[in-house]
Amino acid sequence: MTRQDPIRIVPHDPGWAASFARERDRVEAELAGRLVGRVEHIGSTAIPGLPAKAIIDMSAVVDDYDRSAGIERDLAAIGWVHAPEPGDHENRKWSFCFPDAAWRTHHLHVWEVADPTWPGLLRFRDFLRRHPDLAAEYGRVKAALATTDDHDRPKYRAGKAPFIEHILRLAANPPTDSEQPR
Numbered sequence: 001m002t003r004q005d006p007i008r009i010v011p012h013d014p015g016w017a018a019s020f021a022r023e024r025d026r027v028e029a030e031l032a033g034r035l036v037g038r039v040e041h042i043g044s045t046a047i048p049g050l051p052a053k054a055i056i057d058m059s060a061v062v063d064d065y066d067r068s069a070g071i072e073r074d075l076a077a078i079g080w081v082h083a084p085e086p087g088d089h090e091n092r093k094w095s096f097c098f099p100d101a102a103w104r105t106h107h108l109h110v111w112e113v114a115d116p117t118w119p120g121l122l123r124f125r126d127f128l129r130r131h132p133d134l135a136a137e138y139g140r141v142k143a144a145l146a147t148t149d150d151h152d153r154p155k156y157r158a159g160k161a162p163f164i165e166h167i168l169r170l171a172a173n174p175p176t177d178s179e180q181p182r
Contacts, residue, residue, distance in 0.1 A: 005103050006150040009051045009143045016045040020056045023098060023106050027060065030078050034068055036061040036113045042121045044142070047128045051139040056106045059121055065092035065112040080108065091115060120168055127171040138163055
């Protein structure tokens with residue numbers, strides 16, 4: 001199904017945390033016994049004060065991709081739609097949307113624990129939570145990208161990539177108390 005939702009950056013909504021919690025509880029109950037740890041709130045909606053697309057990004061981790069067969073059926077039972085992204089199968093991950101792929105309010109990424117990607121998502125989130133000045137800068141980057149073309153998701157993601165990589169480098173080598181991140 002083709003995405004219909006435009007890229008619209010809106011002010012942070014404190015209700016995003018409660019919306020995440022409702023779906024987290026449903027997903028964790030459905031996937032009980034398969035998950036490694038809790039379902040996490042990731043992405044811009046997880047960072048207080050950060051403008052974002054009003055789509056709650058979530059991350060879950062399973063022990064083994066092959067032993068998690070049937071996850072699509074299980075999540076469909078609670079209204080989640082399997083929405084494969086390029087590279088999902090090769091990367092041993094799944095992507096899901098709620099309530100549908102065209103007009104989603106939530107996006108769930110389910111990673112195999114061995115995948116090196118998901119810990120970076122948590123480091124990015126946590127670093128921006130501790131550095132609201134950089135979170136505000138990220139908000140400006142995203143807003144500028146969204147105004148150039150509100151349906152070109154590859155261009156939008158590519159435009160954000162240098163900032164995200166910069167933050168991940170900072171998170172891997174945090175500055176001392178006397179240093180300010182740039």
